[in-house]
Amino acid sequence: MKKTLQNIRFGILFSVALSGRVQAQSYQPDWDSLDKRPVPQWYTQAKFGIFIHWGVYAVPGWSPKGDYAEWYQQGLQTNDTARQKFQKEKFGDRNYYDLAKDFKAELYNPDDWAKVIEQSGAKYVVLTSKHHEGFALWPSKDTRKTWDFPWNAATVGPHRDLLGDLFTALRKTTVHPGLYYSLYEWFNPVFKSDKAAYVNNYMLPQMHDLIDTYKPDVFWTDGDWDLTPDKWHSAEFLAWLYNDSPVKNSIVTYDRWGSGIRFHHGGVYTPEYQPDLDFEDHPWEESRGMGYSYGYNRAEDAWDYNSAQSLVISLVDKVSRGGNFLLDIGPDAHGKIPPIMQERLLQIGDWLHVNGEAIYNTVRWKTAFQWGEGNRDYKPKKLDGDWKTTNDYMLKITVAPDPGYAVKEVFYTYNPTENNLYAILPKYPSNNKVVLKDISLNSGVKISLLDTKANLHWAAEGNNIIVTLPAYDPNVMKTPYAYVLKIAGYGAFLPKPAIAVNQNSKTLQPVVTIHPIKNATIHYTTDGTEPTSASTVYTNPFALTTAGTVKAVAIGIDILDSKVATLDVPMYSWNKATAASVKPGIGYEYREPAGKINMESVSAGSPKRTGVASDISVAKKERAEKFTFFYQGYVKVAEDGVYEFALDSDDGSKLLIDGNLVASNDGADKKPEGGIALKKGLHKISLSYYDSGGGNYLKLFMNRYGAKKEVISSASLFH
Secondary structure (H helix, E strand, O other), X not given: OOHHHXXXXXXXXXXXXXXXXXXXXXXXXXXXXXXXXXXXXXXXXXXXXXXXXXXXXXXXXXXXXXXXXXXXXXXHOOOOHHHHHHHHHHHOOOOOHHHHHHOOOOOOOXXXXXXXXXXXXXXXXXXXXXXXOOOEOOOOHHHXXXXXXXXXXXXOOXXXXXXXXXXXXXXXXXXXXXXXXXXXXXXXXXXXXXXXXXXXXXXXXHXXXXXXXXXXXXXXXXXXXXXXXXXXXXXXXXXXXXXXXXXXXXXXXXXXXXXXXXXXXXXXXXXXXXXXXXXXXXXXXXXXXXXXXXXXXXXXXXXXXXXXXXXXXXXXXXXXXXXXXXXXXXXXXXXXXXXXXXXXXXXXXXXXXXXXXXXXXXEOOOOOEEEOOOEOOOOOOEOOOOOOEOOOHHHHOOOOOOOOEOOEEEEEEXXXXXXXXXXXXXXXXXXXXXXXXXXXXXXXXXXXXXXXOEEOEEEEEOOEEEEEOOOOOOOOOOOOXXXXXXXXXXXXXXXXXXXXXXXXXXXXXXXXXXXXXXXXXXXEEOEOOOOOOOOEEOOOOEEOOOOEEEEEEXXXXXXXXXXXXXXXXXXXXXXXXXXXXXXXXXXXXXXXXXXXXXXXXXXXXXXXXXXXXXXXXXXOOOOOOOEEEEEXXXXXXXXXEEEEEEEEEEOOEEEEEOOEEEEEOOOOOOEOEEEEEEOOEEEEEEEEEEEOOOOOEEEEEEEEOOOOOEEOOHHHEEO
């Protein structure tokens, strides 16, 4: 291997090491600074973790299929007639808080939990220290500050430190202990009456107590959407956590720190039951239960659970795209992990015991997966009225497609330390041959089957490699579900170029910059075609005169080309201001539809209420869930320019400015951020929003192009 390749590989490995080792520096309480902290390397190499949702909600252990059982109290004390009926029939007139007496955990053996989790191959655990109902699994003294009855596991129910006991057990294993913490509490009396007092006198002391006492390696926050990060004091807490806490060098944090933060800031992004989401350039982790709930739900049947095959393929899919997989288990009120969940964990562990080197310590390769023939546009089915995908999604796109649809026939992962590429097959080929497309190997490269360690015969055919596998023998093959080919000493590739655009707010002419890559030449196109070594060489920033798709590739010597970087560059045109006599505030229509609620519900039927609001939010809702808002009026801009808008909502939202669709946070083609060129003055604005159940929030952000994103000012809204 030539010196050029060795230098580049060293640079890649050094960069990986730096990204994983938290450097000694001071982080400021702002997102520009906090986002510079790298995610600890132990986590990015771990790939697989176990979520544990456990609390008083395990006592009823029930919700209608498809709903979260851990949201039992929220439905019980709002308008969920199914949960209310179940509560009355099973518990009579007892309220939810009284059920804590039945949360005995008398069969809880944390060493047994730790053993089965370690055997699953998981490298970290995230236990719910406190969910949205506020019950603490540790002896939290702060619960007495707001609740006038026992509301932690040390004073009622099991009368023990459930969290501390599990951490002690996990620290006897190779598994990193971590915890989940809900920032808000549904019915906490202080939160409901004085949110600032709740944050300062209850939430922040609890979080400091957890960090100082238990020193977790993972801190997974949630329940953030009701307030902005400023009101949660999120940036200040994170600055302390990264600078001065006892876990400042090892702690992993996430993106749920206040409305508008998720998927935009924070350590690790957190899709939830959303296997179709991808975050190529940022650490991410998809979480989901084995069924449709995180908490134990006795309403679910065996067929509601993902098979071991589906879960292994889910893990492979996420790792191939650079993500982690956080798989949830929901113990019952007695402290037992249901046998079906234990079985799934052990089955995954058996597969990882043989094939783990293709998962742990790997990174996303230049090609994450290889498609077969057919339509690649399969859309995941959603549960009725929900965002969660159905359990058959991973199998539909790999081994059991609908007619006419393509499958992901090969997943790739890459170990940069060993320079090994792994090709993972969800399905063993019936003809014992697999085609690895667009791969060129030197004659001495060895390909082996991890399951049997046998070397395989391969041959080049055009731009592809044809690998011959042995006939499938169940007496020899140790692990079903997915089959791993190891391509030794191959796979080093250049990093993908970074393309940036600066929009000129006077001429509306975009200027494109492509950042250089050491020991590489960057070639680009502007018409959407794939760049090659024959394409234009990038030397300096250039202007576009029409909208276009810029694509760029880095090409070096004795190393694979980078993945192609792509950026759609719009060409804006001015939208003239509207002359109108207006008053402050924005008009709205509020509806409470029956049945399935979606974007069409926003305009269906007569509104329950109309009025004028000072801001765009869900503040004027009249019930906890299942409602819509339609906002309509004007937005005032102080000067000519390109303006960016962003939607942050649960559930769907859609924004139009001067009749132009600018942003949509709904449907398969959602694009929650967008820009538009506006002349100084008033411009028509309309925003549609719906909540189909569960949590709900709505924020609209507005900023000049390239400036800091901020919630749209009330002073900008008129009707």
